Amino acid sequence: MSLATLTRLALAGNRTDAARVALTALSALLATLAALAALTVLAIEKPPGDAWQQSEQYVSDLLSQPGLRGGTAFALVLLTIPVLALAGQSARLGAPSRDRRLAALRLAGATSGQVSRVAMLETGFASLGGTLVGLAAYLIGRSVLHRPDANGLLALPTDVLPPVSAMAAVVFGLPVLAAAATAVLLRRVVTTPLGVVRRAGRTGSPRPWPALLIGLGVLAAAMIEQIQWALQGAGLEWLALIALLGIFGAVMGVIFGVGWISHLAGRTLHRFARRPAALLAARRLTDDPWASSRTFAALLAALIIAGGAAAFRASFRLHAEIEQEQNRQAGYGGEIYYNPFYLDTMNLVDLAVAVAVVIAVAGLFVTLVEGIVSRRRAYAALVATGVPRATIGTSIVWQVLTPVVPAVLIALGVGYAIGRLLTGGVGRGGPQPDVPLGQLASQGAGAIIAVLLVVGLGMLFLRSNTAVEELRAT
Amino acid sequence: MTQLQARGLVKSYGPTPALRGITLDIDEGEIVAVTGPSGCGKSTLLHCLAGILRPDAGEVSWQGHRLDTWSEAARSRLRRTDFGVLFQFGQLVAELTAAENVALPLLLAGTGRRAARTAALTWLERLGVAECADLRPGEMSGGQQQRCATARALVTEPRVLFADEPTGALDTLTGEQVLTQLVRLAREQHTSVVLVTHEPRIAAYADREVILRDGVIDHTGLGLDAPLTGGAR
Numbered sequence: 001m002s003l004a005t006l007t008r009l010a011l012a013g014n015r016t017d018a019a020r021v022a023l024t025a026l027s028a029l030l031a032t033l034a035a036l037a038a039l040t041v042l043a044i045e046k047p048p049g050d051a052w053q054q055s056e057q058y059v060s061d062l063l064s065q066p067g068l069r070g071g072t073a074f075a076l077v078l079l080t081i082p083v084l085a086l087a088g089q090s091a092r093l094g095a096p097s098r099d100r101r102l103a104a105l106r107l108a109g110a111t112s113g114q115v116s117r118v119a120m121l122e123t124g125f126a127s128l129g130g131t132l133v134g135l136a137a138y139l140i141g142r143s144v145l146h147r148p149d150a151n152g153l154l155a156l157p158t159d160v161l162p163p164v165s166a167m168a169a170v171v172f173g174l175p176v177l178a179a180a181a182t183a184v185l186l187r188r189v190v191t192t193p194l195g196v197v198r199r200a201g202r203t204g205s206p207r208p209w210p211a212l213l214i215g216l217g218v219l220a221a222a223m224i225e226q227i228q229w230a231l232q233g234a235g236l237e238w239l240a241l242i243a244l245l246g247i248f249g250a251v252m253g254v255i256f257g258v259g260w261i262s263h264l265a266g267r268t269l270h271r272f273a274r275r276p277a278a279l280l281a282a283r284r285l286t287d288d289p290w291a292s293s294r295t296f297a298a299l300l301a302a303l304i305i306a307g308g309a310a311a312f313r314a315s316f317r318l319h320a321e322i323e324q325e326q327n328r329q330a331g332y333g334g335e336i337y338y339n340p341f342y343l344d345t346m347n348l349v350d351l352a353v354a355v356a357v358v359i360a361v362a363g364l365f366v367t368l369v370e371g372i373v374s375r376r377r378a379y380a381a382l383v384a385t386g387v388p389r390a391t392i393g394t395s396i397v398w399q400v401l402t403p404v405v406p407a408v409l410i411a412l413g414v415g416y417a418i419g420r421l422l423t424g425g426v427g428r429g430g431p432q433p434d435v436p437l438g439q440l441a442s443q444g445a446g447a448i449i450a451v452l453l454v455v456g457l458g459m460l461f462l463r464s465n466t467a468v469e470e471l472r473a474t
Numbered sequence: 475m476t477q478l479q480a481r482g483l484v485k486s487y488g489p490t491p492a493l494r495g496i497t498l499d500i501d502e503g504e505i506v507a508v509t510g511p512s513g514c515g516k517s518t519l520l521h522c523l524a525g526i527l528r529p530d531a532g533e534v535s536w537q538g539h540r541l542d543t544w545s546e547a548a549r550s551r552l553r554r555t556d557f558g559v560l561f562q563f564g565q566l567v568a569e570l571t572a573a574e575n576v577a578l579p580l581l582l583a584g585t586g587r588r589a590a591r592t593a594a595l596t597w598l599e600r601l602g603v604a605e606c607a608d609l610r611p612g613e614m615s616g617g618q619q620q621r622c623a624t625a626r627a628l629v630t631e632p633r634v635l636f637a638d639e640p641t642g643a644l645d646t647l648t649g650e651q652v653l654t655q656l657v658r659l660a661r662e663q664h665t666s667v668v669l670v671t672h673e674p675r676i677a678a679y680a681d682r683e684v685i686l687r688d689g690v691i692d693h694t695g696l697g698l699d700a701p702l703t704g705g706a707r
Contacts, residue, residue, distance in 0.1 A: 273587075274581075274586075274587055275581065276578055276581045276582050279570070279574065279581065280567065280569070280570065283567075283569035283570050283574070284569045287568075287569040378565075378567065378568065381561055381565040382565075382567065383550070384521075384524075384526045384553070384559055384561070385553060385554075385558075385559045385565065385579070385626075385627070386550050386551070386552070386553030386554035386555075386557070386559070386579065386582070387550075387554075387578070387582060388547070388550055388582075391582065468521055468526050468527055
């Protein structure tokens with residue numbers, strides 16, 4: 001099959017396919033912006049002098065201090081995680097109609113490999129469109145935002161450009177990566193002329209082994225201070241690597257742990273359910289507990305970072321209070337000074353977390369609507385037999401909320417524990433920061449309210465997808 | 475005694491007419507087959523009679539009450555209590571076991587879980603699929619699934635059962651077995667049945683056959699042999 005034919009087939013489709021392509025392109029655009037922003041921060045040249053020589057042309061210390069630029073770039077790269085999760089969830093949008101289209105291609109004589117290539121090309125082209133628009137937005141934004149203030153200082157690093165090769169790697173690499181991810185996702189899917197068959201995935205009940213990953217992550221964070229003392233300042237790179245691996249392990253532990261939580265919650269709910277809505281939700285939770293892991297992965301990752309950020313903020317605030325107290329005792333008059341840099345930095349981190357949560361919630365919305373659309377025929381049949389739509393809606397609420405409430409609590413708890421262990425106290429035996437219960441509670445409540453809002457929005461799609469006309473659809 | 479009455483039913487899908495003035499009575503305990511070629515309006519008539527669809531014009535009366543003027547919630551309630559509905563496929567909840575699927579209408583009506591399960595097991599037994607009680611639809615054959623769906627449609631002991639091509643997805647032998655059981659149980663509990671089918675062999679199970687052509691009842695007696703004019707669904 002020629003590339004032109006493959007392209008034509010990849011770009012064919014209905015409105016749902018167009019929505020999936022648009023969302024994939026949007027995800028690629030956001031990921032491109034985040035990646036180019038990170039590359040730009042890394043492209044800032046260190047002025048001649050010692051290792052701590054600052055780039056004085058910027059307003060923010062996050063850009064001027066060479067020691068902080070790596071962290072800033074890392075935070076920007078972290079933002080691509082929920083964006084990529086959104087892309088993954090977008091790929092599931094309209095899957096039934098795409099499956100039918102691919103099956104029709106097989107019926108017309110296409111091989112399984114050709115059909116997979118069509119799906120990969122669709123994702124690849126959509127992503128390429130997104131990365132190209134992202135590059136254009138980056139270049140235009142760079143030009144528009146290049147406005148030095150009265151002191152000649154820049155708010156953003158609009159005076160530097162990443163290497164062309166690095167930008168090309170982002171613009172062309174992301175679509176290749178997205179197409180490859182599609183190929184991996186399709187490895188369990190066999191498109192036959194009669195439809196799409198999914199090979200059996202993970203079977204059996206989830207086990208609580210993710211708790212071990214969480215434990216190892218927390219342990220790694222707990223040992224950082226001891227190792228630092230033992231190494232006496234040497235091997236800082238290894239320490240950073242251990243900390244990163246620990247955090248990554250804990251994040252994975254929480255995400256996979258949701259599968260176990262879902263299964264357990266489903267079994268418990270099934271045991272005590274008296275109403276059909278709870279029974280339906282319980283069976284769905286036990287039937288595919290990993291669905292919750294996939295659905296909430298980005299949200300939980302963002303909340304772990306949020307919990308850690310809360311611990312860092314509490315620690316920095318304690319430091320600031322101690323600094324103020326010391327200044328007061330030293331008899332400095334006038335405004336009692338403390339360095340607001342770290343607390344201001346935490347505001348930026350909180351903003352990044354909020355953006356990540358919004359992107360994660362957008363992904364959740366896509367998943368929820370896709371779930372309703374893919375079950376529309378079954379739902380329409382239930383409604384036709386007299387099952388109230390409210391029962392179906394309530395079952396969806398149960399299905400979402402039952403695992404997400406404990407998962408949010410665990411994510412915030414793990415994030416806070418790791419953050420607290422990484423920040424340590426103020427010296428050994430010194431004062432310890434209070435647990436920022438208010439901040440953690442507002443983060444948890446905010447996430448759950450956002451999830452509830454998404455479920456509420458999803459319910460708007462329930463009515464149209466339970467219309468009796470769905471029973472006529474082939 | 476007439477249970478269900480349709481008077482001058484008209485229903486269109488956009489510019490395409492599906493029903494063009496159907497008048498029909500269903501008596502208590504009567505089994506009526508609605509037959510006709512594809513697209514003649516059989517399923518639309520069944521949906522209007524069962525209160526799933528509202529007709530554009532005309533009346534549907536249930537025990538003397540205008541069903542077509544009821545709210546959707548009230549019509550849904552009727553389908554949970556006095557009506558049973560059976561489709562060709564796709565009606566069982568994939569995640570629930572057979573027993574849970576059959577118990578679903580009872581749970582919706584407020585029956586306790588234990589009592590609902592007991593009733594579900596009884597009905598599965600009556601339909602000869604007791605061994606499937608704890609299986610999910612995906613673990614059952616098409617015939618077993620349809621028996622479970624039949625059990626679910628009958629578990630509330632409805633006054634009228636609406637069956638839309640209930641054997642359409644089954645092989646001939648299994649289809650006849652399912653239909654034989656359905657008719658036997660309906661007669662046992664004096665349930666009226668509106669059976670939509672395009673197969674004369676299935677229609678032969680009914681007390682009376684109503685033939686639709688292009689959205690109207692065919693009184694010519696030519697049945698499926700009459701030439702098509704098209705237009706209706």
